[in-house]
Amino acid sequence: MADKNSVHPAQLDYEKQKRKEEMKQQVITFALMIIFTIIAFSMVASGLDKLFVIPIIVVLAAVQVGFQLYYFMHMSHKGHEMPAFMFYGGVFAAFLCIIALGVLVWW
Amino acid sequence: MSTMVATNKRSFGSTLWDYLTTVDHKKIAIMYLIAGGFFFIVGGLEALAIRWQLVKPMNDFVSAGLYNELITMHGTTMIFLAAMPLIFAFMNAVVPLQIGARDVAFPFLNSLGFWLFLFGGILLNVGWITGGAADAGWTAYAPLSIISPGEGVDYYVLGLQISGAGTLIGGINFLVTIVNMRAPGMTYMRMPLFTWTAFVASALILFAFPALTVGLFLMMFDRLFGSGFFDPNMGGNAVIWQHLFWIFGHPEVYILALPAFGIFSEIISTFSKKRLFGYSAMVFATVLIGFLGFMVWAHHMFTVGMGPAANSIFAVATMAIAIPTGIKIFNWLFTLWGGNITINTAMLYSLGFIPTFTMGGMTGVMVAAASADYQYHDSYFVVAHFHYVIVGGVVFALFAATHYWWPKMFGKILNETLGKITFWLFFIGFHMTFFIQHFLGLMGMPRRYWVYLEDQNLDLGNAISTVGAFLMGLGTIVLLYNVVITSVKGEKVGPDPWDARTLEWAIPSPPPFYNFKQLPLIRGLDPLWIEKTEGRSGMTPAEPIGDIHMPNNSILPFVMSLGFFIAGFGFIYQKYDAIWLSLIFIGMGIALGAMLTRSIKDDLGYHIHKEDLEKEAKE
Structure with a gap:
């Protein structure tokens, strides 16, 4: 087993790269979630047909739960x-x- | 040295205190066994009273009202307070040992689960002495359960709510234990089948019990606080209760039956001296039964009027369950085939189980045919069917497990001769009681009626059925005598009296309180057998001897459960007088106070030191 203090520099680079990637994904998901929320609220505010609004809000909510679980709670790890x-x-x-x-x- | 517990020569008071505060899975198993056994006898006496009432036409042994209470409490007690805790007794006693763990993942919660079950069970039975127990059937269908007078059904609702919370806690505990605490090398596909079935049953508990919790809450509000969830006059719907009850109730059947299958798999494999035939198919079948178990609940409701489409879907899904169950039956037969078979009491129950359960499965497919079910529904045919499944499957398994694991739990083998007498009395009595009920049902005798008329060809069948029930009672008395005589006179046996295959037999009987001095290295399925075939006497350790971290005992689970028990009375009687609300505040205060204490007081456990373990080994 390798000592924790002497990790190979290539390994370190790889992990840095990976974390950067993850951070980027988290920022994108965060932005998407805010956009979804704005869409949901504005759809209710614009007074569209209920039969149209409710299914879309449910779908948006489901996608947001997925984002939360996979990107913020690391379920994909x-x-x-x-x-x-x-x-x-x-x-x-x-x-x-x-x-x-x-x-x-x-x- | 200070951390070692002296186990011999203790006063009664200190033993009692030890059991009230214990978090040791082996002691909790013994408490589940005693409490479950007690409720099994209570439920059995209720069954004998029911059968005595039906021994002859127009009998007047009990009144109609008392008869309703008897059938309700018989069903409720047997399912929730006898079968479930007895299954939990063996899961607690065996699963941590089988996976090579020192305890369950949450020992404190394990204790809490037990005390919640026990206080819930007591609350359920308090109704007997306060003017009438629950009398709306064990299924408590609305609207009957809503309009049932008195407090009987309130005791049912509150009692089941409390004991259901205990069961849910127990289920989650076993899930986490089996996922996280397996010894090095114990992969999922090396777990003994009893552990596998306990795992799947725990997952079913996790997903099924919330439906019961919701249903019971709705019923509690309808009965005690004037809501109308099940009242059509107030915009409610009585059928919702049936759905919620059976969304829980059908998986419950598999919560009971799957560990029973696991028990038989262990016993048949051990006493045939062969590894289980088709192990991976058995695991697959177990998971598949658990999966399908959630899609079939409405087969209890074919006559409610859901329409032909829904009935057909649920009928087909139900029949599909016969496939994995058939896989299991054949695998047991193939395990026996060509094996070096020892016939003892545990094995007799297993051999008796196979044809009995197959008959229960056969009638299961019959009642699953929706159109035919209109004939069978609410007749004695259904009573016969589910007793073949639950007694022929679960009770036989519990008796077999009692004989099989008794030496591991108590260090003594139950008397074999008495065990065989129990088996034959119980087996013959069982078939006498319930086989004839198929025909009584087909002749039109309805379920839950307290009397029947003369000269309708029902007299002889009912008399035979009653004789059989008393034979089963006799068998149970012999078993109790066996337990007493073995405890007094039985000889101590070694760690492995059956020449068995799985990990629990690698450590002393009864096991030390830390189970494994060193965690064992698992090298395959049936780990102990592998070591034995290679000439070693025990398991190879996976770690050097070191300090063992143990949890502290705690009285808090008992106090918490007592709090909920007291609050239960408050919830029931506040419908008469607001003064009873004080009991809710006192009870919930005790429970929440105990929770707060648990949360803010650090309880880091203690260590058994390496030196003490080494010293003990030399003695």
């Missing part, structure tokens, strides 16, 4: 497979229940 699996398991179970209750009870 190594070692997050099990949390990701559990997360999607929960989403799956909740989705099934909501869709079925929606269709069977209130439709």
Whole structure:
């Protein structure tokens, strides 16, 4: 095992590069999230048809949750497979229940 | 030396205090076993009362109202207070040992989960002495459960809410434990099947119990605070309760059945002296059952009027579950095939389980056919079906596990002769009780009726069924006697009395409180067997002897649960008089105070020192 103080300079460069890349992605996602929020609010303010506005807001919200999880909470990194699996398991179970209750009870 | 615990010759008071404050998974397992066993007997006595009422036509052993309470409490007790905790008993006793861990991930939460379950269970049963237990069926369908007078259903709602929180905590604990605390080399595909099934069952608990929590909260508000979630007159919908209950209720069946499958996989493999046939297919089938278990809940509601499209979808999804279950049945048979089979009590239960559960699965596919279900629904055919699945699957597994893991938990083997007597009494009694109920159901005897008329060809069948139930009761008494006689007279056995395959048998029986002096190195599936075939007597350590970090005992879980228990009474009785609100404040104050104490007081645990471990090894 290599000592932590004597990391190879190429390795150091690579990690620096990677962090820079990540920072850039985070800034872009942050900007996108603000834009999404502005879109959502302005759509409500402009008084468009409900049937048109609600699905779009739901989609925007879903994308934002994805951004949050993958770019800010590092779910794409190594070692997050099990949390990701559990997360999607929960989403799956909740989705099934909501869709079925929606269709069977209130439709 | 100061950190070592003296285990012999202690006063009763200090032993009691030790159990009230323990965070050791092995002691919590014993408490789950005792509490679950107690509720199993309570539920069994309720079952005997039900059967005695039905022994002859127009019997008047109990009144109609008491009969409703008996069937409700029998179902609720057996599922939530007997089967679940007994499964948790074996998960606690065995899973950390099987993966080579020193305890579960959150020992404090483990203790909290147990005490919440116990106080919830007690609250549920308090109704018996305060003027009537819950009487709306174990499914508590609205609107019956909303209009049911008295406090019975309130005790059901609050009791299940508290014990459900305990179960949820336990499930999360096992998920984190199995993900994070496996010994070096213990990859997912080297985990014993009992650990795998405990893992999937814990995931099901995580996803299924929130639906019950929501349902119970809605019912609590409807009953106690005048809301109308299930009241059509106020814009509610009574069917929502059924959906929420079964979104939880169907995965619950697999939460019970999957660990049972795991238990049988361990036993069949050990006593056939073969590795489990089709291990990876077994894992796949377990995960698939867990996955499909969430898409089938509406098969309990075919006659509600969801329409033919919904009924067909849920019918097909339900039948699909027969495929992974069939994979499992065949793998057990192939594990037996050509094995060097030892028939003892644990193995008898496993061999009895295979045909019994297959019959339960067969009738399961029958009731899954939506159109045919209109005939079976709410008849004794359904009663027979789910008892074949739950008793034939889960209870047999719990009895088998009791015999199989008793030496690991207590260091003594349960008497084999008495064990076999229990098996035959219980097995014959079970089939006498429930096989005939298929035909009673097909002849039109409805479920949950407290009497039936003479000369409708139902007399003989019901009499046979009652005799069978008493045989099962007799078998249980023999088992209790066996436990007592073994504790008094049984001889101590070594770490590995069964010549078994998995990791728990590599350490002394009962295990020391730190489980593994050195974490073992896992080199494959059935790690102990691998070492044995290569001529070694124990596991190869993966680390040098070092200090072991242990958690401190704590009374806080007990206090917290007691707080919620007291608050439960406040929530129920405030509907009569606002003065009872004070109990809510006292109870929640105790619980929140205990939480605050836990949050702000640092509890860093203690270390068992290397020197003490070495000294102990020399003695």
